[in-house]
Amino acid sequence: MIKVFGIRHHGPGSSASLIKALVDFAPDHVAIEGPSDATAMLAHTAHEAMTPPVALLSYAVDDPGKASYYPFTSFSPEWQAICYAHSVQIPISFIDLGQSHWLSLKESADAEERSQASPIRLDPIGALARIAGFDDGETWWEEMIEHRNNEAGIFDEICKAMGALREIVVQDETEDQANEVEDLREAHMRQAIRAIYKAGAQKVAVICGAWHAPVLADIKFDAASVRADQAILAKLKSDGQKKIKTEATWIPWTHSRMSTASGYGAGIQSPGWYQHVFEHPQDLLPGWFAKIADLLRKEDLPASSAQLIDAIRLTEALAGIRNLSRPGLAEANDATITALLNGDSLYLRLIKDKIIVGEKLGAVPDTVPMTPLARDLSLWQKKLRIKPELGLKLIELDLRKPNDLDKSRLFNRLAILEIDWADKSDAQKLKQMQSKQIATGKSTFKEEWELSWYPELSLRTIEAGIWGRTILEAAESKTKSDIDKTTSLETIVDLIARSIEADLPLALEQAVQKLGQLSATASDVQSLLSALPPMARIWRYGDVRTDIQNTAQANSFGKLLPLLHSLALRSAIGLPTACHSLDESTALSMKKSIEDAVIAIGLIQDRQLTDAFEHSFFLIADTTSNTISHLLKGVAVKLLFGNHAIDADQVSTYLSLALSRAQTPLNAAMWLEGFLSDSALSLIFDTRLLSILDRWVIDLDDMHFLEILPLIRRTFASFEQQEKQQIAKLTKTIEFGGHEKESGANANCQIDQERARPALLLAAKILGLEVKS
Amino acid sequence: MSTETITAIIRQHAEIQYKEELDRLASIDDRPRPSNWRLSPWAVSTYIMGGRLEDGFEITAKYIGNKRLIEIAIATLATDRALLLLGVPGTAKTWLAEHLAAAISGDSTLVVQGTAGTAEESIRYGWNYAKLLSAGPSPEAIVPSPVMTAMQTGKLARLEEFTRIPLDVQDALISMLSEKTLPVPELNIEYQALKGFNIIATANDRDRGVNELSSALKRRFNTVVLPTPATLEDEVAIVSARTKSLGAALDLPCAPPAAAEIERVVTIFRELRAGVTQDGRNKVKSPSGTMSTAEAISVINNGMSLAGHFGDGQLRAADLGAGLVGAIIKDPVQDKIVYNEYVETVLKDREEDGWKDIYRTMKKFVQ
DSSP states (O other): OEEEEEEOTTOHHHHHHHHHHHHHHOOSEEEEEEEGGGGGGGGGGGSTTOBSSEEEEEEESSOTTSEEEEEEOTTOHHHHHHHHHHHHTOOEEEEEOOHHHHHHHHHHSOHHHHHTOOHHHHOHHHHHHHHTTOSSHHHHHHHHHHTOSOGGGHHHHHHHHHHHHHHHHHHHOOOOHHHHHHHHHHHHHHHHHHHHHHTTOSSEEEEEEGGGHHHHHTOOOSHHHHHHHHHHHHHHHHTTOOOOOEEEEEEEOBSGGGGSOBTTBOOOSOHHHHHHHHHOSSSHHHHHHHHHHHHHHHTTOOOOHHHHHHHHHHHHHHHHHTTOSSOOHHHHHHHIIIIISTTOGGGHHHHIIIIISOOOBOBOOTTSOOOHHHHHHHHHHHHHTOOOOSSOEEEEEETTSHHHHHHHHHHHHHHHTTOTTEEEOHHHHHHHHHHHHOTTOOOOSEEEEEEOOOTHHHHHHHHHGGGOSSHHHHHHHHHHHHHHHOOOHHHHHHHHHHHHHHTOHHHHHHHHHHHHHHHHHOOOHHHHHHHHHHHHHHHHHGGGTOOTTOHHHHHHHHHHHHHHHHHHHHHHHHHHHHTBSOOHHHHHHHHHHHHHHHHHHHHHOOHHHHHHHHHHHHHHHOTTOSSBOHHHHHHHHHHHHHTTSSOHHHHHHHHHHHTSTTSOHHHHHHHHHHHHTTOTHHHHHOHHHHHHHHHHHHHSOHHHHHHHHHHHHHHHHTSOHHHHHHHHHHHHHBOTTSOBOOSSSSTTOOOOHHHHHHHHHHHHHHHTOOOOO | OOHHHHHHOSSOOHHHHTHHHHHHHHHHOOSOOOTTOSSOHHHHHHHHHOEEOTTSOEEOOSOOSOHHHHHHHHHHHHTTOEEEEEOSTTSSHHHHHHHHHHHHHSOOOOEEEOOTTOOHHHHSEEEOHHHHHHHOSOGGGEEEOHHHHHHHHTOEEEEESGGGSOHHHHTHHHHHHHHOEEEETTTTEEEEOOTTOEEEEEEOSSSSSOOOOOHHHHHTEEEEEOOOOSSHHHHHHHHHHHHHHHHHHHTOOSOOOOHHHHHHHHHHHHHHHHTBOTTSOSBOOOOSSOOOHHHHHHHHHHHHHHHHHHSOSSOOHHHHHHHHHHHHOSSTTHHHHHHHHIIIIIGGGOOSHHHHHHHHHHHHTOO
8 A cells, every 4th residue: 555645845834744644644664755875874864863954965986076965854744754754663765766866967967957947846836836826835735734624635635736737737848858857756766666565565655745746646566567667767777877876974954055956846945934833833923923032132122022912913913814824924024024123124134044044053973974084073073072063153272272272283174175164263364464474473372263164064074085084184195285286485385384283294394395495496586585484484483383292393393494594595695686677566576575584584583694685785785786776776775774784874875876966866766765665764863864865855856856756755655654744854954965054043144245235225225224334 | 065065175085085995895895894994904905905896896906016015004903003104205105094094994084294393182182271261171171182083983093294293292192002091180081992993103214303203102003114116017007097086186188198108207206216227227316305106196297287278288298397307306406416417318318209308308407
């Protein structure tokens, strides 16, 4: 005896009716529309730690990226059927096409075409509902239940209705891919049911999407029908589609992912509401509005009990007006807006996310098959006591504590494997970006991470399994492969930093070696220079994380300093030549690299390096060369002055030479930019320099002045407000030619008395004064 | 009343103008009615949204828009909660309130018009001072407000422009709404409301000088926000229906305007209101006024009047110019810029003849 229950996928109404019907029917085998090669997975559902929403994940062993998900919620009829079967201890099986076929079909068929499976096939009950004038299938199902006495009889009626629907739809559609796949699936399901009978079952309950119900209820056991089905299935093999080897497992799923359609049905938009309806058939509205009130109060919005009562009464009144026997989500939403939100539908969005969708993450027990990497991850999660959770969670780590240090290592390793469960918080990223550029960035023991789990991470964990069996192993081999591939100094230094953060000693060793190789052959001075600040930083602060007992680490660290030293020396030597014949933008970027490198060298405090750089700065500042960028000449003089390698007298010599008349104003302005950028103090503390500058500006004619004005302005714009004010004050006191103005009025006043006399007499006459001659 | 007197009235109350529809609905209505309601909620909904009865009788649509909002409004009144209709000016709040009162209570005359000078007497009761002085305090000396009359007879009271009423006067309603009694402390008596009493308040949230409801008062209302018409078709239907009925009421000697003309005017209004052209490609500046549907209706009526009395009886683009200018330019400085920009950048490029006529007319008014 066979009974087919055509349900609405993930519909609470179907679930409730199904449970009652199954208890009535008392089958000895339950068959469910699901991938037949995953039947073995059903055993795990009996485990008490398995909490919906969960999904059955099938992936191709050779290419984990090809995967499909089959989700279950606690109110899905399929899930309830499984629970029933476990409770009375009867066998369950999946009877649909196996995943290996499903995935290969997905590949061969055009993905576009298949997803165009008409909405009627995906949600036939919804289609019937719309024909009857209802908004959604659930409301219609409730109405059907209310108006009959025999609830179990509904499944027979659905079957008949589906039969009629199928006739109409098939008439309208032309042959297409979707049709073929459907025939395959139905033939497969029929064969599977026959096999169940052959194995000795007497009463089989078949739970499938309502669309397939008529076809399966019509199953015949005579030889002709069997042959017909076998012929259809033979197509699977004859089409030359290779069977893809697949593996299956259970992964936690979320309510929000339920909105996407899968091969088994249309998605649902309001899982939270459905769950509530399923769990509270009796006091539906009070519980629902109580949840909403809770949320509104957390957001500091008024939601008094009186408003809830009014909202409930309004919902029921609306249901009455619309001739519904039970209020649905639409009525509840209307009442929420009107009675609780004062007509403003803005907050409904918040309610939608938190309650109507009711975001929730399921859980799977440890006994489900897991790849070694996934198992390692779950072990670490238990050890460190961090559970995967939905929503953003901020964690602060203190790297001095061993537990926190382990967490930091885990997160960094996962980041390398592109499993971005943990992401550096924005504040942390900003700090890191700043300190990457300048070696004096402060280093602290504090780290901030943002954790947010989403279901696709389970698949990424499986994909990352190609790199190794444990997280450490996988991270090491991935980093090593990155190290092998790269040829850029900057990337290598970045990889060194990451290996230290993630504590990967083998990768670190390899990276340091590669760094040595690359630096021996690298000739681009600018890239050498830009590698210095991060390396200096790593050398100076890197051992915040390392376990000094670990000798391999200590070795690699030890090799860093000599490498750093040689890199610095080579860049210093090559610097003067690299400053020849640069255009403006290259000169600017070189300027930045030089300035950052000098700060880095300061961090290392090695006399030899400082001397080498000073020597090359002298060469750059050499005024006889015309091809060296003037900007960089100014920079060199500034840096030498800053290091006290030259005194103020020498600086003023350089300055006057740079600003002398023979020099084109443009070049002079560039020199000034290099010299003055970020260092207004030299102008303030030595008035000689200020007066030389002053004289030069005064001597410029109009055209030249206009020419250099933007450049000088740009330089001065980088000064602080107070510095500018001080310079302005000082310029008042210096005089033309560099002498301090004396306070007396007449000291340098040389007036020719004879020639001035007539003018004085005339002035006196105008003013009406008597002048004694 | 003689026929002369009846037709001399500009605008009939809804319950008189649509008496036939209401009577028909009452006769076939066998669904349960709340106490003292003339019609059941279903019948009220049919009356307002329009429909066809079983015997073929057509009920005209009074409100063209989302049916669910009307259902919420009726459900609110059926559950003894006060109804607050919010929306920008010109979205048929008063119109809807009037028809709800006419359908439910058969009487839409119990109205309190809210202004900044509204005093408590308008909401509670006043005194007949002559009687008070001559015979002393007694129930006969009380002059009931429309709200009190509604309470005593179990009908709907309407409060228009509720947010213009000063706050202390607004709050006089609070206890009336919760306990449904009106105490008269001077006489030591109270009046209790009969079943069927309820209040419909309308408010627009856009004006200056608005007194926001206190939260205690807000809680006692169910709020329904009436939107501007969602689609062009809806708005054109509203405008056509209203201009036809207004034209008949005012005896305008003008043929009903062509649908295309109405559509053009409505398109102009929608584009300026939304700040973007109908095809969604170009942004337009919005004027300071609200560009409501009611204004579109009056622009067309104005045009019809001009055409009828000063033209050839056929509404053309030239008749609409003055009305459009008046509707768009409310602020003489800013809106002039908006008007000029709109005419020159959007209207100029439209190809059809009708649009060209409108462009020429509106350009004439460009200052």
